[in-house]
Amino acid sequence: MEQEAVPLEAIPSWGSTFCKEEGHEGSGGAGERSLPGEEKESPFAVNKEFNDKIKLWSGIPWKIAVDAVVNSTSETFESCEVFRGETIHVAAGPNLIKACRQIKSCRTSQACATEAFDIPVVKKIIHTVGPRYATKYHTAAENALCHCIWSSLEVLVEEKLRTIAMSCIYTHAKGFPRETGAHITSRTIRRYLEKHGSTVDVIVLCIPEANDLDIYEQVLPLYFPRTKEEERDVLGKIPENIGNERGESLMTHRDIRISEMPTGPTGPSSDNATLEGAYSGRGPVPRLGSKPNPGPASEKPKNKITSWGSDFIQMTESPDSKRSANAEGMTWKFGEVFGGFLNSLSNISFTTSSSSSSGQEAAGDLNHEQILRRALGHKTDDIHMMRILSKSLDHEGDPVLVITGVHFLVKAVDPERFVLYFVKEFESLCSGPYSVILLDTDTGPGNWPGFSFIRQVHNSLGDNHRLNLKGFYALHASFRLRSAAFFMQVTEPNVWGKLKYLDSLEELYAVVPRKNIRIPEHVAQFEAPEEKEAEEETVITRTVKNNEAFL
Known part of the structure; x- marks a missing residue:
C-alpha cells in the first residue's frame, strides 16, 4: 500500500523545536570562552522568519507535499541517491529518464x-551534481557544494515555486565529510535567505540516516539560533571561516603577500651593499634582519657579514604587479581600443595565392591541435567555478554556448589559462552547427579582455568555430562591446559579422526557449525597472482614460 503524502504542516519548523533544557545540554559552556565584560556579536543572529522557513525531517523527500525536490545525481543523470531502498527514478517513472536524456548533461x-x-x-x-571531495582540494569541493545549493534555490525561484525538499547533496560515494557538508549546507542556506529570503517559503532538509540527523541538530543552531541565549551559547563553536556573502569558503592563504623585508643600513652605499667575502658555512646561517652573533671577544669571524644586499632582501616584482602587467591592455580605455585594433591589423597579411592560403590553413590546424592537447591536459576547475560559460539548446536542438560577461574577471587568472579554457569548452560545440550568446549586462572595465586576447582565442579555436557558427547574439550590449564589434568585423567577419544585438529577454527567448536557459539574477533585475515603469505607464494611461470617460 502506497504511503500517503506528508503535508508540510505536519513537519515542525526549526524555530518551534527549541527546548530550553536541551538547548543548554550540549552547549558545553561555549559562552564561557568570552572574557568577562567582553560581549562578542554573532555573525548569525537570531532570525525568527528564517527559523520558520527551515524544517528538519528524517524521511524520503518526494513523499513530502512540496513544490520541488532536489535530486543529487551525476553529470549524465545515471545515478541518484537511495533513500531507504527507494529511488526517485522509480518513483517518477520512465518519463523522468527520458527527460534527463534530453538535457544530456549537467556540470558539477x-x-x-x-x-x-x-x-x-x-x-x-x-x-x-555534487562534487567529489579530495583533502588536497577541499576548498574547491566545499565551494562546489555551496554552488549546488545556491543553484538549486535559484532554479526553484526561476520556476516560480516556493517550497523545496533538499536531501544531502554530498554523498558517501563521493567521499564528502558529513559534518563539513552539514556546515556548508546550513551556512549557504542562511546566506541565501539573507539575500533572497522573500523568494522562498519553506526549505525542508531531508536527512536519510540517524547519524546525519544528530550532526544537523548540532550544526543548525550555529547558523540558525532560536533564542538569544542559544546564540550566545554556540558563539564559540562557529568556525573561523564563515565564508563570504554567498556562503563560499574563503581562501585566506591567497590573501597573504610578502611585504618588503628589512633593508639594513641606509645611506648612499646601501644600494650597492655586498657581502664581504664568501660565507664559510661554519656555524648557523644568520637570519634575515638579525644581527650576527660576534661570539667571544677573542674570536673575530673572518667572514663577517656587514649588510644584506638590497637585491637579495627585497622583492623585485610582486605577484600582484606581475599579474597586472600580464593583463595590461585589458582594461577599458577608448584610445587603447583603437590602438589594440590597429596593432592587430598590422599582424594580418592579405595574400591572393591559393597555395599560401592552404599553407596557412594547415598551419592553423596544426596550431589548434597542439593547443587543444594542452587544453585537455590542463586543469581549469577554478575557472569553471567562475561560471563564465554555460551550455543550452536552441529551438532547433542545436547547442548554444552562453557567456556571462560579468563573471569574466580578466585579472583573476592568467590570460593563457583563459584561452585554454575556451578552447576546451568550444571543442565539443564546433563540430556541428552552434550559436553563441553573450550576456553583456552590467559588464565593466574589469570584464573587457582586449583585442589581443580575442584574436588569440580566434586563432586557437581553429576554423570549425567560424564555419559552423549559426548565430552570435549579444544581450544588453554596452558601448564598449559595440565599438569592439565594429572593428572585429574586419578581422573576423565570419564570427563578428553574424553578431545581432538583443535588447530584451523576450528577444533572447526567440533564440533559445525560456525553459532551456538559466537567466542570472543580475540580468533579470536589469529589466525589472523597465517593466515596472511600463506597468506604471499602463496604470496612468488607464486612469486618464477612465477620468475622461467619467467627465
Whole structure:
C-alpha cells in the first residue's frame, strides 16, 4: 500500500523545536570562552522568519507535499541517491529518464529542472551534481557544494515555486565529510535567505540516516539560533571561516603577500651593499634582519657579514604587479581600443595565392591541435567555478554556448589559462552547427579582455568555430562591446559579422526557449525597472482614460 503524502504542516519548523533544557545540554559552556565584560556579536543572529522557513525531517523527500525536490545525481543523470531502498527514478517513472536524456548533461555545481511525472505531490525535480571531495582540494569541493545549493534555490525561484525538499547533496560515494557538508549546507542556506529570503517559503532538509540527523541538530543552531541565549551559547563553536556573502569558503592563504623585508643600513652605499667575502658555512646561517652573533671577544669571524644586499632582501616584482602587467591592455580605455585594433591589423597579411592560403590553413590546424592537447591536459576547475560559460539548446536542438560577461574577471587568472579554457569548452560545440550568446549586462572595465586576447582565442579555436557558427547574439550590449564589434568585423567577419544585438529577454527567448536557459539574477533585475515603469505607464494611461470617460 502506497504511503500517503506528508503535508508540510505536519513537519515542525526549526524555530518551534527549541527546548530550553536541551538547548543548554550540549552547549558545553561555549559562552564561557568570552572574557568577562567582553560581549562578542554573532555573525548569525537570531532570525525568527528564517527559523520558520527551515524544517528538519528524517524521511524520503518526494513523499513530502512540496513544490520541488532536489535530486543529487551525476553529470549524465545515471545515478541518484537511495533513500531507504527507494529511488526517485522509480518513483517518477520512465518519463523522468527520458527527460534527463534530453538535457544530456549537467556540470558539477550546476542545477536543472524536470517535471516530477508520476510523483503526484511534487511539481518539479531539481537535479544537481555534487562534487567529489579530495583533502588536497577541499576548498574547491566545499565551494562546489555551496554552488549546488545556491543553484538549486535559484532554479526553484526561476520556476516560480516556493517550497523545496533538499536531501544531502554530498554523498558517501563521493567521499564528502558529513559534518563539513552539514556546515556548508546550513551556512549557504542562511546566506541565501539573507539575500533572497522573500523568494522562498519553506526549505525542508531531508536527512536519510540517524547519524546525519544528530550532526544537523548540532550544526543548525550555529547558523540558525532560536533564542538569544542559544546564540550566545554556540558563539564559540562557529568556525573561523564563515565564508563570504554567498556562503563560499574563503581562501585566506591567497590573501597573504610578502611585504618588503628589512633593508639594513641606509645611506648612499646601501644600494650597492655586498657581502664581504664568501660565507664559510661554519656555524648557523644568520637570519634575515638579525644581527650576527660576534661570539667571544677573542674570536673575530673572518667572514663577517656587514649588510644584506638590497637585491637579495627585497622583492623585485610582486605577484600582484606581475599579474597586472600580464593583463595590461585589458582594461577599458577608448584610445587603447583603437590602438589594440590597429596593432592587430598590422599582424594580418592579405595574400591572393591559393597555395599560401592552404599553407596557412594547415598551419592553423596544426596550431589548434597542439593547443587543444594542452587544453585537455590542463586543469581549469577554478575557472569553471567562475561560471563564465554555460551550455543550452536552441529551438532547433542545436547547442548554444552562453557567456556571462560579468563573471569574466580578466585579472583573476592568467590570460593563457583563459584561452585554454575556451578552447576546451568550444571543442565539443564546433563540430556541428552552434550559436553563441553573450550576456553583456552590467559588464565593466574589469570584464573587457582586449583585442589581443580575442584574436588569440580566434586563432586557437581553429576554423570549425567560424564555419559552423549559426548565430552570435549579444544581450544588453554596452558601448564598449559595440565599438569592439565594429572593428572585429574586419578581422573576423565570419564570427563578428553574424553578431545581432538583443535588447530584451523576450528577444533572447526567440533564440533559445525560456525553459532551456538559466537567466542570472543580475540580468533579470536589469529589466525589472523597465517593466515596472511600463506597468506604471499602463496604470496612468488607464486612469486618464477612465477620468475622461467619467467627465
